Amino acid sequence: MAKLFKYICILFLVFVIVVLGLVVTAIESYPTVITHSGEQVNEAESVKKLMKQLSDSVKNRTHKQTINISQDQLNSLVGFAQRAHGQLNAQVSITSHSTSILASYLLPNNPIGQYLNIDILLLPGPGIKVSHVKLGSVKVPGNLALSTLVYLANWYTSSDIASQFVRQVESLAMSERQIQLSVLPLAQFLKELNDVKQGVGGSNDEEMRLRTAYYLKQLSLLDVGKRLSPQSLSEYIAVVFRLAKNRSNYETAPKENEAAIMALAIYAGHHRFANLVGDVQPKKAKVAMPNAKPTLAYRKDLNQHFIFSAAIKILSEQGLSIAIGEFKELMDRSDDGSGYSFVDLAADFAGVEFAIAATSSASAISLQNILAESADEGLFFPNIQDLPEGLSKNEFNRKFTEVDSPEYLKMVQSINQRIANLPIHQAR
Template structure:
């Protein structure tokens, strides 16, 4: 009797699951917009970042954020370039704004898609009209309450409920969404409490190794020297130490830690937020006396080592998309302009992290870097690569990312990288 009940329940669950799959999985994507077109307005995101910075600075005052459709679409386009199988589109109107997302399912040969659309309404609070998942229609209020409950449960707090209550009004036009917020002080304080109390899976070995290499490099003479030092010198000392402390079985983990420590030390101290509590003094981040340089430029050293760290922490597509998006933002008035030189440093950093974390190459990379202080070992030549392009100049010359001429420049960088023995080496 019990066996028959179990079989019946199992069959019912199987039938429900199969029905849901039929309803929500579709053979074509809802979104067909190309990311290369969306990120063309990436320079508009600078204004949004400026608003957010001011809101945090004036956290004791009520805030009004104006978010334009190009800004939202650019951010969605960035995600699309970073994550394969993701497509998104934002449409803003005075009566409602919709976010549409298409996610390609793995192992379906491009024939399986999850299509999600969310419609946000103007009003005195956050109000969702409806949520569509394939052919399944979910009332917006129900979807919002379920999401709020899930976030609260996951964080063991009421942060989602509190955040929703901070919204004092949403208005829309054909071009933007205006969100009125209560003072952010309380929300920021609660977010910090949630972050400190949230238990997430963490690689404690990598965290501790990174903390070790961060302290090690900070004690070296070149870190205290008032004369700017090459990134190659920092890499040589750190990778030599990694070689001395590791063996063929542990070399990858030590190389990852060395890259992350260098990114925190000479790149940006906030990279530590992705690793854990690694600073000896929580109120004073370790950093060199003078910024490191690469090809005589501080910005290239940061581009290289931060991209390497992002590769360690994420997928390659994310690392390159971040670098590319940053260059597109720099085309705005007052920015440094689009730079294929910066992009070359980003791509070199990703390549370095790739070989340094390859189990068959990790020890070899340690030996090569430990024996050299030459930047040309890991950074390709940058002569002749265009940079400083304004948005108008970029569009006139390349039209958009992924155009044939743009891809030719990227191919040139890849060719220069391939000429370096460190990156051409195969296990």
């Protein structure tokens, strides 16, 4: 027994040394790729075509699909990811022979190194062919890297959904700056993906679900929601935060506010937000919603920008919420889009800051006190007068050059200052 224990200890020590050696070898002092996200997202409007293809492939799920993905589209999405998470830099390059994905991730301060550099090379042909994956100077054969990733995804989801995804890809064809992805009929895959999502995508917080269900039920009973004409979102916010105030103490106020925002997102935004919380609808097989979608500044679209961003902030990082709103506006610069709108962006930013103030222990109760007293949009939504909107790409470039230019940042600073001056943020 003593010998067995000794051998196990030796094997464990060897394993630890090997893992540490790989980590030290993979981490480097310098990034292999440096990109500017402002330039990458300049082609964001091209992503609308990709989104349309993906939507069509879901609608035609019983047939084979061919999806064309351009280098500009992929790099725009990479730029979006970088704006959501600033530690990431990445770039995609597509030729007729291969697709190269380079990424550098800035690590927290440590004595080993600053960057994890990743190099992935995809090859054309049947299925998904990975030539190699490099982590720093450690090169892993493509087949091993792909099978490991598939195994981990299957393990995390307690399914074989990752294996099915790989089997769905019939082939990858490549030309200069473009990939042609051929996929088998998606019907069965989408059905099983939905089953997996129900298993791992919802909230595991039963208290959050019960709180949200309470506020959603109260919203569904409001007379203001039964009116046929659109009402201001402030009418709903005043009621729901009055209820939150009555149910809260210092410790529970952030959680009550969090649930109130999610209930508002489900009721006044889109019922599918409920999928991320759990079974919260007051009546089985019936969606709780007002007869007319609420407005902000007399506009329905601003209500959605605001409440969607607040809910996304609750469910994710602040950077992701802001990046989603900004990227959506960049996509809208296309010929068939509504144009870049700093008004929409102000609503996005306001929603994020609203959620931050509501869920911070330092301001949760003061926010309840302010909102419970009055149904006034000016308490939480900024003045949008003189903010440019409806800008085509040419107009945007003429006035602001690009994202992150001094002119652009000045406009963003103006929006942030308007939001900071709102009454709900003065008490923070």
